[in-house]
Amino acid sequence: MPQKSARPRPDADSAPTQERHTAPAGDLVYQEVKARILDHRLEGGALISEGDIAAELQVSRTPVREGFVRLQAEGWMTLYPKRGALIRQAGPNEARDVVEARIVVESHAVEAITTSGHGQEVADELRELIRTQSEALDAGNHDDFAEIDADFHQHIVLRAGNGLFIDFFDNLKDRQRRMSARSVWKSSEKAETVLAHHRELADLIAAGDVVGFKQRLGTHLNEVHHRLLP
Amino acid sequence: MPQKSARPRPDADSAPTQERHTAPAGDLVYQEVKARILDHRLEGGALISEGDIAAELQVSRTPVREGFVRLQAEGWMTLYPKRGALIRQAGPNEARDVVEARIVVESHAVEAITTSGHGQEVADELRELIRTQSEALDAGNHDDFAEIDADFHQHIVLRAGNGLFIDFFDNLKDRQRRMSARSVWKSSEKAETVLAHHRELADLIAAGDVVGFKQRLGTHLNEVHHRLLP
DNA sequence: AATGTACAACTTGTATCTATGTTGCGTTCA
DNA sequence: TGAACGCAACATAGATACAAGTTGTACATT
Structure with a gap:
């Protein structure tokens, strides 16, 4: 039996009526x-x-x-x-664990997307992201570049629609951010490499090639990672 | 530059010196x-x-x-x-999302276990769990039965060694618990089915058959689930 | 009857106060 | 010299006090 069975409730998971003007x-x-x-x-x-x-x-x-x-x-x-x-310390295995988890989650997301027939659609959205990211690079805006880089990967997970994975991936993103906070995409050569990788990944999604995506993502993440930690 | 660079610290992630006698x-x-x-x-x-x-x-x-x-x-x-x-409400997709996430995480764990050559070892540990679970069933101890059931799946994730997945799986376990809290394994027939499934899963791990495991796990979870949410 | 309004009840947000546990260091004693 | 002890400094745990926001309702007004 319910505890006290609730007063009028603010309609399941709705937003608060009024926004705060002072941050808590x-x-x-x-x-x-x-x-x-x-x-x-x-x-x-x-x-x-x-x-x-x-x-x-x-x-x-x-x-x-x-x-x-x-x-x-x-x-x-x-x-x-x-x-x-x-x-808390980052822990000796954290880098490996984060990369491993990202590969698993992102690859599964791609599988879910392609099997539900939204591959083309999502690929187009990703290409649009790549376009804006490329513009950020040209404009020399390195912060935006890094942010859109993260958005690219997050977008894939977002579009797969599993709320649990979406939350989990947020956590992964933050952890990766802490690990790579010291590095910036100052070299436009490296940045171009990232863009090229992302274009390939978008193509693989469009082609519905899940295993290809998984492999490419692995090399992408490891390559990015090895340029950061040596 | 570090904020204030810390007083003597209790040796990275060590336990508190003294246990509490009164629960906080x-x-x-x-x-x-x-x-x-x-x-x-x-x-x-x-x-x-x-x-x-x-x-x-x-x-x-x-x-x-x-x-x-x-x-x-x-x-x-x-x-x-x-x-x-x-x-928070369970959400209309939560059941689907939990099952999907469990399949992904557990299957990946099996892949990691078998490729690192610990398949036999882990399979034996799981069989030991099945044995104790079977005893709990014979003894009519339904609570223990359900608990060991959860332990079985958790053990797989635990042995794969990725701390991020381990934490994530804890969350999944709790959500599944909420969803299936009303059902109990009163029917020994159904319980025997669960045991049989677990034995098959352990065998597939021992055989290193990752895709087979993934398929069986899917049918296992869905079957269990359909007996709960009819 | 419909609408607007003032207010009482309820709830959280934050500050502060007291009690208690932990640590490091100086002092004492063997 | 070195170990044990006592104590001051510091940190949190939890209770309480108080300020401020939200809501439903009774009531006045149109």
Whole structure:
């Protein structure tokens, strides 16, 4: 029997009636600390305290705690009672695990897309993305280039339509971002290589060649990765 | 440059020095509320408030809030400012998505296991699990039977060694649990069918037949599922 | 009757306060 | 010299206080 069987509810998963004009302090903490972890302003292994962040961000410790709990739930830090918050190390296998997981998830997404007959459609959307990414490169906008690069892969997973994989892939994206945060696509030669790879991947999707896609994606990710970590 | 570059740290991801003797109230809230969601004592669509849970569990709102934040991060509820916490609906595609994701993750795990040459080893471990599960059935212990059933599949993912997939699979397991919470393996005939399926799956792992495993797993999950959602 | 409005009840957001656990270091004692 | 002890500094856990947003309803107004 339901606990108390609910008051009028805001219509299953609808948006809040009114937007906030002031960002909640808890979200601020979450986003700010996560951003610092992803771009290595906070290094793995560092031990920080609620008080430090609270003072720096000019909020009380309560919303800091809220942010910390979220970050722990997502695996970015570990909370030690009465001790502090430890930023989690990347772990020796994480790079391998992320690449492996991406290959599995993205390849499956392509299979789902092609077997449902949306291969051409999605391939066209990806080519459009490649076009804008190419423009970003020409304009020298490296940040946009990197962002669209991530969008390309995410779009594939998005279009496959499995919400669980979509959420999981978000996590993978963040982890990859932390690992490759130090590198930028300054060399246009390397950037062109990435574009070429993406064009091939889009073609393979259009052709419905799932195994080909999987192989190419593997070489793509590994090649990108080896230019970053040597 | 590192923020403040850390005080002495408790040796990367080590356990806390001393165990607690009293369970933290925040964990209590998290586990209790999650349990209620998984077994439908809290239904999807219900709107609950921090105060209700706090009063019922005899703690203040602070740890309740902590638990709620964790539950939201894991996708079990949505927090609406000044309104309350809405238990998320299962979603019309969730059953399909969970099965799809499980097939992908488990099949990949088998591929990783067999290509690394641990197929026989893992198959033997699984057979041992099947043995204990069979004993639980004979003893009429349906709860243990269901638990070992979940362990069987989790073990495969565990042995593949990818920490990201392991965490993801935990999530899948909980979602499946919520969906099938109302059914029990009372019929020993159905239970025997499950055991037979698991034996076949173990055999396919031993034989290194990844595509065979994937197919069998698909029929297994769908068959199990169709007996639940008729 | 339909509509607009003021208000009471309820809920969260955040700050603050108290209690307690942990650590590091200086002091003491063998 | 070195180990044990005590204590101050620090950190979190949880409770509580208070401010502010949201909603349903009763009631006045048209």
